[in-house]
Amino acid sequence: MSDQSSHSGQPIPDVSIVVPVRNEQDNVAPLIAEIAAALDGRWAYEIIYVNDGSTDATGERLAAEMRVRKNLRQIRHAASSGQSAAVRTGVRFARGQIVATLDGDGQNNPAFLPNLIEAIEKGNGRIGLAAGQRVGRKDTGFKKFQSRTANGVRNLILRDGTRDTGCGLKGFRRDVFLSLPYFDGLHRFLPALVRREGFDIAYVDVIDRPRHSGVSNYGFFDRLWIGIMDLAGVWWLIRRKKSTPVATEVT
Numbered sequence: 001m002s003d004q005s006s007h008s009g010q011p012i013p014d015v016s017i018v019v020p021v022r023n024e025q026d027n028v029a030p031l032i033a034e035i036a037a038a039l040d041g042r043w044a045y046e047i048i049y050v051n052d053g054s055t056d057a058t059g060e061r062l063a064a065e066m067r068v069r070k071n072l073r074q075i076r077h078a079a080s081s082g083q084s085a086a087v088r089t090g091v092r093f094a095r096g097q098i099v100a101t102l103d104g105d106g107q108n109n110p111a112f113l114p115n116l117i118e119a120i121e122k123g124n125g126r127i128g129l130a131a132g133q134r135v136g137r138k139d140t141g142f143k144k145f146q147s148r149t150a151n152g153v154r155n156l157i158l159r160d161g162t163r164d165t166g167c168g169l170k171g172f173r174r175d176v177f178l179s180l181p182y183f184d185g186l187h188r189f190l191p192a193l194v195r196r197e198g199f200d201i202a203y204v205d206v207i208d209r210p211r212h213s214g215v216s217n218y219g220f221f222d223r224l225w226i227g228i229m230d231l232a233g234v235w236w237l238i239r240r241k242k243s244t245p246v247a248t249e250v251t
Contacts, residue, residue, distance in 0.1 A: 128201070
């Protein structure tokens with residue numbers, strides 16, 4: 001049985017909202033309420049929280065919400081595997097053909113989810129990714145500096161035309177995402193890889209805000225060198241891409 005059909009009892013949704021989360025117990029209920037406020041009455045949707053090995057009460061808070069929200073699902077990693085792995089798990093289990101993602105710390109405002117979903121719908125198959133681009137960021141000066149540096153270097157090498165790949169607010173077609181080569185750090189290179197597959201990108205300005213509670217689970221120096229290696233790998237993938245030959249069956 002495929003991941004799409006493994007969750008029974010509810011109508012198949014049009015849209016799946018995937019939220020990777022680790023140790024965000026105090027942000028669970030407020031964020032779910034905001035997602036519902038943004039989407040209720042507009043799409044048939046499900047919310048998939050991927051609990052990436054949380055050691056706090058995140059799992060229990062999600063279980064409590066699931067008792068009152070039938071369209072909420074929790075997928076749990078036994079051990080923390082990172083943001084890219086959590087996003088991919090969520091997309092694999094998603095039943096909607098359009099998937100939107102946002103971070104679980106509350107910095108990404110769910111009010112922008114409809115803009116991302118509509119951009120994919122209006123693309124008529126041409127738009128593979130709707131990427132949130134943060135304005136008015138609420139991060140520290142150091143985090144802003146590291147983000148500007150990373151985005152500048154990435155754009156210089158990959159020419160992906162994207163000023164901000166670190167924003168968790170993204171929308172995409174499920175089939176397009178699952179066709180991409182998977183590696184840890186994939187979520188930071190989605191625009192370049194989606195363009196590699198021949199799809200266009202839609203950009204949506206989103207307003208950043210401070211996290212609701214807790215501290216960031218992701219640092220700078222622990223991913224710096226891995227990011228450099230990933231960048232080299234994505235550059236190689238783009239250089240090696242060949243167009244699919246036109247083929248017809250001879251009868």
